[in-house]
Amino acid sequence: MRVKMGRKVAGGARLVTIGSARYAVDAHTLRQLEVIPVAA
Structure with a gap:
């Protein structure tokens, strides 16, 4: 599944x-997320 900011x-x-x-x-929730970038 693709997630786009x-x-x-x-x-x-x-x-x-x-x-x-x-x-x-919201900004607080965004700071709690772990983001792992992958190649497109």
Whole structure:
């Protein structure tokens, strides 16, 4: 499954796209996530 980090929105949140769904994830939650980049 592909996860894409989008632009920043109000309050430091960021748009995150997972498949066809989009979520606004707040700055505190983003800092808690472990991100492992992979080659496209």
